Amino acid sequence: MVELRYVRHRYEGRVVLDFEQFALSKTGVVGLVGHNGAGKSTLLRLLALLETPTEGFVVWEGTAVSPRQRSALRRRVTLVEQRPVLFRGTVRENLEYGLRVRDIRHSAASGMIGDVVERLGLGSLLNRRRHELSDGEVQRVAVARALVLRTDVLLLDEPASSADRAAAGALYRALAAERAERPFAACIASHQLEDAYRWANDIRVLAEGRLSSVSPENLFRVELPAGEGVKQVRVGNVDFAVMTDRNGPLVLAIPPTDIFVSREPLASSARNVLRGRVVGMSIELRGAGVQVRADVGGVELVATITAEAARDLALGPGSPVVFSFKATAVRVF
Amino acid sequence: MEFLAEGFRRAWDLLAGGDAEVYGITLLTLKVAVVATVISCALGLPLGYFLATRRFWGRRAALTVVNTALAFPTVVVGLLLYGMLSRRGPLGEIGWLYTWQAIVVGDVVLALPIAAALSAAAIQGVDPRIRRTAETLGAGPWLTAWTVTREARFALAAVITAAFGQVVAEIGTAMIVGGNIRGSTRTLTTAVALYTSQGDFGMALALGLILLALALLVNIALQVLQGRGGSG
Numbered sequence: 001m002v003e004l005r006y007v008r009h010r011y012e013g014r015v016v017l018d019f020e021q022f023a024l025s026k027t028g029v030v031g032l033v034g035h036n037g038a039g040k041s042t043l044l045r046l047l048a049l050l051e052t053p054t055e056g057f058v059v060w061e062g063t064a065v066s067p068r069q070r071s072a073l074r075r076r077v078t079l080v081e082q083r084p085v086l087f088r089g090t091v092r093e094n095l096e097y098g099l100r101v102r103d104i105r106h107s108a109a110s111g112m113i114g115d116v117v118e119r120l121g122l123g124s125l126l127n128r129r130r131h132e133l134s135d136g137e138v139q140r141v142a143v144a145r146a147l148v149l150r151t152d153v154l155l156l157d158e159p160a161s162s163a164d165r166a167a168a169g170a171l172y173r174a175l176a177a178e179r180a181e182r183p184f185a186a187c188i189a190s191h192q193l194e195d196a197y198r199w200a201n202d203i204r205v206l207a208e209g210r211l212s213s214v215s216p217e218n219l220f221r222v223e224l225p226a227g228e229g230v231k232q233v234r235v236g237n238v239d240f241a242v243m244t245d246r247n248g249p250l251v252l253a254i255p256p257t258d259i260f261v262s263r264e265p266l267a268s269s270a271r272n273v274l275r276g277r278v279v280g281m282s283i284e285l286r287g288a289g290v291q292v293r294a295d296v297g298g299v300e301l302v303a304t305i306t307a308e309a310a311r312d313l314a315l316g317p318g319s320p321v322v323f324s325f326k327a328t329a330v331r332v333f
Numbered sequence: 334m335e336f337l338a339e340g341f342r343r344a345w346d347l348l349a350g351g352d353a354e355v356y357g358i359t360l361l362t363l364k365v366a367v368v369a370t371v372i373s374c375a376l377g378l379p380l381g382y383f384l385a386t387r388r389f390w391g392r393r394a395a396l397t398v399v400n401t402a403l404a405f406p407t408v409v410v411g412l413l414l415y416g417m418l419s420r421r422g423p424l425g426e427i428g429w430l431y432t433w434q435a436i437v438v439g440d441v442v443l444a445l446p447i448a449a450a451l452s453a454a455a456i457q458g459v460d461p462r463i464r465r466t467a468e469t470l471g472a473g474p475w476l477t478a479w480t481v482t483r484e485a486r487f488a489l490a491a492v493i494t495a496a497f498g499q500v501v502a503e504i505g506t507a508m509i510v511g512g513n514i515r516g517s518t519r520t521l522t523t524a525v526a527l528y529t530s531q532g533d534f535g536m537a538l539a540l541g542l543i544l545l546a547l548a549l550l551v552n553i554a555l556q557v558l559q560g561r562g563g564s565g
Binding site for chain 1: 463465471472
């Protein structure tokens with residue numbers, strides 16, 4: 001549907017995005033994960049045709065978007081920004097804004113708004129003004145304002161950051177219901193993995209402006225010292241042994257499947273042996289195993305193990321646990 | 334004190350008696366002020382929006398020029414305009430010297446920087462997310478500009494008031510290019526200066542009171558507007 005190709009985007013000379021390809025299929029949902037400042041919002045702005053990449057192309061249905069096509073195509077995509085704002089006026093007037101832009105008649109607009117309002121539970125807020133709403137309500141109205149437009153592409157930047165868990169759940173249910181009725185391409189950027197997993201069927205990781213195919217867990221922004229071979233890198237209160245020749249500001253990724261989980265330290269070649277406590281465990285995700293989340297010296301790491309291994313180790317929240325991984329298992333990008 | 338009281342009494346007689354000259358001067362002043370305010374705001378508000386929202390080479394210099402122009406001495410503007418409009422000047426042929434149109438031109442030159450600089454500040458005060466949000470919802474450049482302007486409408490109303498205040502109260506330009514001709518270019522400010530120098534303190538005071546009343550009315554109108562708008 002829409003793609004970014006060979007993108008290198010700069011702000012005031014600094015490269016903020018640098019990757020070969022990022023694509024959204026016609027009905028796919030991509031979860032875009034990364035730290036704050038990783039470039040997620042910028043990537044979404046490029047997809048929304050609000051900015052032009054310094055280098056590279058935005059490709060829409062197989063054709064590079066020309067400056068002439070931008071304004072017409074911009075009506076087929078919408079973005080809900082992180083910390084959205086409402087315009088002066090009532091919630092209803094806000095919901096009507098984009099429809100009026102598209103010259104949709106009042107009677108038709110009312111019907112389109114009604115569906116979304118019901119789905120997102122905004123009925124009681126329609127005549128309120130922005131100063132009468134909580135941050136979470138503003139966020140819901142902003143998502144509704146985007147959904148009523150029925151665009152081909154919906155981009156959401158941290159859509160549930162101001163919502164409590166129940167409200168976030170309602171939001172995702174509403175999005176799922178909308179998609180069941182009318183499939184559209186979507187991309188949801190989040191620094192919370194849970195959000196991405198819950199809604200997306202494809203996860204992409206963005207770190208320091210670069211896309212990575214590695215799993216989105218256990219990412220740490222570090223400053224690697226110069227030199228070769230095994231380096232000790234401090235993350236929080238923990239020293240990681242990392243095997244790399246690279247140096248400077250980079251991102252470490254420890255693939256969760258490369259972490260051995262045990263109750264006691266194992267005699268092995270692993271250079272990283274970290275004691276901690278289990279802080280959470282997921283249910284088995286799409287046959288991909290159980291995720292064990294542990295606090296090791298103030299740093300949270302996720303390891304993926306099979307359901308059988310989890311049972312044998314009798315792990316549960318609060319259990320003491322040892323995470324081990326080799327210095328060569330740590331990816332650097 | 335007796336002299337002051339006498340002045341007020343004469344002022345009251347002139348105002349209450351519907352003195353033709355007093356009201357003629359007032360109407361001319363209003364005509365000049367309204368036309369000049371409309372022109373300066375029609376040019377200055379879009380210019381302010383442009384300066385506030387577009388990034389271009391020389392933007393900072395343009396803002397500095399506009400901000401400096403806020404402090405243009407009115408007599409200097411009058412003098413330069415006199416040079417342009419006088420028979421030997423480059424615009425002498427249009428024959429506007431000593432006409433109310435010349436006063437309007439001078440007032441526009443003085444009020445345009447106010448309209449541009451203050452509206453740029455007002456637009457810069459609008460949350461930048463408003464503009465981005467309008468764009469994400471498909472609004473084109475004009476609708477986006479309108480949406481942002483709506484958010485700043487009370488600040489912009491204050492800008493228009495300030496421009497009007499400048500135009501109605503200035504004397505230097507009106508005196509030099511208008512010439513203070515009775516019945517055609519005599520405005521409230523030039524008339525006050527003239528009657529004071531002639532010793533007709535009551536007449537000057539009557540006109541001064543009208544000038545004050547005009548300023549008061551415009552500010553009351555602005556406050557009513559702001560009160561009605563609420564915060565949402």
